[in-house]
Amino acid sequence: LVHRALxxxxxxxxxxxxxxxxxxxAPAWQRWLQAQGHNAETAAQAAGEAVAALxxxxxxxxxxxxxxxxxxxxxxxxWSSRGDDGGxxxxxxxxxxxxxxCRWIIDYKTVHLPEAELAARAAVHRPQLERYxxxxxxxxxxxxxxxxxxxxxxxxxLT
Numbered sequence: 001l002v003h004r005a006l007x008x009x010x011x012x013x014x015x016x017x018x019x020x021x022x023x024x025x026a027p028a029w030q031r032w033l034q035a036q037g038h039n040a041e042t043a044a045q046a047a048g049e050a051v052a053a054l055x056x057x058x059x060x061x062x063x064x065x066x067x068x069x070x071x072x073x074x075x076x077x078x079w080s081s082r083g084d085d086g087g088x089x090x091x092x093x094x095x096x097x098x099x100x101x102c103r104w105i106i107d108y109k110t111v112h113l114p115e116a117e118l119a120a121r122a123a124v125h126r127p128q129l130e131r132y133x134x135x136x137x138x139x140x141x142x143x144x145x146x147x148x149x150x151x152x153x154x155x156x157x158l159t
Contacts, residue, residue, distance in 0.1 A: 001029060001050045002110045002150055003076065003094060006057065010067045010075035010095060019055045026051050053110065053150040060153045066106055070097035079135050093132050095148075103141045105132045106148050106155075115152050122147040122156035129158050 005025075009017045026047045033043035057063030079091045095106035107129060113121055129145035136143050146157040 001046065002053050003108055005050060005054045006067065006108060006150065007075040013069060014064060014067055017058055019058060022051055022054045049151065056153045057150045062155050063153055066095060066148055070099045073097035081135055091132060098141060101141065102144045103136055103139055105129060105143060105145045108148050108150060110151055111149065115154055118149050118152060118154050119156050122158060126158050
């Protein structure tokens with residue numbers, strides 16, 4: 001749910017999103033989660049967390065930078081590559097854009113961890129981000145990868 005919301009903000013533009021607007025979405029998000037099979041209590045908690053994560057992201061300089069209208073920006077974009085075995089591997093990149101002379105590849109992780117543990121959690125996902133970076137191996141720009149934790153508003157760069 002948080003991924004979908006962040007994608008929507010990135011596509012619509014920051015000017016269309018405010019904490020007030022996000023708060024009004026909680027009931028609809030709760031209904032959607034219940035339609036996906038979650039019980040009312042779990043759906044209410046998850047919808048509340050999604051609202052909190054999105055509001056935290058929209059209120060922070062880092063979050064707003066990630067969702068800003070950058071050159072060559074994409075959100076939840078599908079990519080394909082050939083694996084070592086010759087088969088096709090499909091990838092979904094949460095956020096990708098060019099800023100400050102670099103191509104940024106961002107993956108979102110919605111986890112309940114203390115901030116002190118986020119760098120270690122991000123490192124677990126290094127192979128995934130390296131696969132994404134390989135998609136741009138022929139690019140003239142250096143590639144930087146990072147994990148963004150919207151619940152904590154924490155960006156952990158991996159490169």
